[in-house]
Amino acid sequence: MKLTPIFAASMLALGLAAPASASEGERIQITGEIIDTWCYFSGVMGGPDAVVGSAHHTCALWCSAGGIPVGLLGEDGEVYMVLKIEGDDQNASGDTNLNLASHEITADGMLYKRDGLNYLVVEKVVTDHGITNLNHEDYGVVPGFAIPEPKK
Amino acid sequence: MIKPVLALLALCSPALADQSPLPFDLGGAFELVDQTGTARTQADPQGHPQLLFFGYANCREICSAALPMMAQVADAVAEQGITVTPVMITVDPARDTVDNLGPALAQHHEDFIGLTGTAAQLQVAYDAYQIETEEVFTDPEYGPVYAHGSFLYLLDAQGKLLTLxxxxxxxxxxxxxxxxxxxxxx
Structure with missing residues (x-):
């Protein structure tokens, strides 16, 4: 059955199930860095170039462990909020998320666009390139207090 | 014939129609206790939409960002004539008791609702939203630190999930x- 635009819109208004379409999610393969979304979006710890990569790795671990959702900063400059990632049943703090913090990965999964945001369910980490953005050479540790001073 | 179609189209906001559905089924019934000791379910007794978060009042991590943000959102939409109730379900019931929840959340917003309950009651709510919690370490100053799901959930007045x-x-x-x-x- 071919749906007319009006009929399709009516079905959506009623909450009726529509046939599978692009609006239900799109399979993509994307390469980018697993980032700490709080520090990236808030800017409280520094500019976007400083709160990624090796400079921000320690803080990214703390943030993920504390429940902050991770994102994938794609090569297209878009941030994809990771809802789930292969091997973890949480959007933060799982072992996979912690192991991949600051890593550049190629991910295969489903993209959902909602409310102007990108949500990604990573079904497979195709390639883990490791930490490739060695920006600690430029920025040091961001923020410096991410590595606590040992108590005397 | 044309009128019903137009009415249906009016219900279907273009902003809501042109987007993906949620990729999982979240939400459901729960029954907990608020900071006054009153039983509360997923439905808002006042009939308002709700902004729901799972966290704990003593959290120094994501909750310290999410709870003030929820308060700011409630105030911002109030200026548009929309009343949204901010609700936090605790993942730390040992510390977030009926007596402790109210003062801690009132620091963020006077309308904040804090919910706690027995382990079994809370697990029903966690399961409904696929919330996993885990004690990850102990902060020597502030006590146990928990990892937990951290998205906010927008619910309608009946407690049905609208979006993340x-x-x-x-x-x-x-x-x-x-x-x-x-x-x-x-």
């Missing part, structure tokens, strides 16, 4: 999402 709100976007952006779904509901 990441806790990392600006309060203005979050308020825009909330308003889009709740205009005319409160």
């Amino acid at each position: 709100v990441p806790p990392v976007i600006t309060p203005e952006a979050a308020a825009g999402i909330v308003a889009k779904y709740t205009q005319g509901q409160s």
Whole structure:
């Protein structure tokens, strides 16, 4: 059955199930860095170039462990909020998320666009390139207090 | 014939129609206790949409960002005539007791509702939203630190999930999402 635009819109208004379409999610393969979304979006710890990569790795671990959702900063400059990632049943703090913090990965999964945001369910980490953005050479540790001073 | 179609189209906001559905089935019934000791379910007794978060009052991590953001969102949409109730379900019932929840959450917003309950009651709510919690370490100053799901959930007055709100976007952006779904509901 071919749906007319009006009929399709009516079905959506009623909450009726529509046939599978692009609006239900799109399979993509994307390469980018697993980032700490709080520090990236808030800017409280520094500019976007400083709160990624090796400079921000320690803080990214703390943030993920504390429940902050991770994102994938794609090569297209878009941030994809990771809802789930292969091997973890949480959007933060799982072992996979912690192991991949600051890593550049190629991910295969489903993209959902909602409310102007990108949500990604990573079904497979195709390639883990490791930490490739060695920006600690430029920025040091961001923020410096991410590595606590040992108590005397 | 044309009138019903137009009415249906009017119900179907273009902003809501042109997007993906949630990729999982979240939400459901629960029965907990608020900071006054009153039983409360997933439905808002006042008939308002709700912004729901799972966390704990003593949290120094994501909750310290999410709870103030929820308050800011509630205030921002109130200026548009929309009343949204901020609700936190605790993942730390040992410390978030009926007596402790109220003062801690009132620091963020006077309308904040804190919910706790027995382990079994809380697990029902966690299961409904696929919330996993885990004690990850103990802060020598502030006590146990828990990892937990951290998205905000926008519910309608009956407690049905409308959409997710990441806790990392600006309060203005979050308020825009909330308003889009709740205009005319409160």
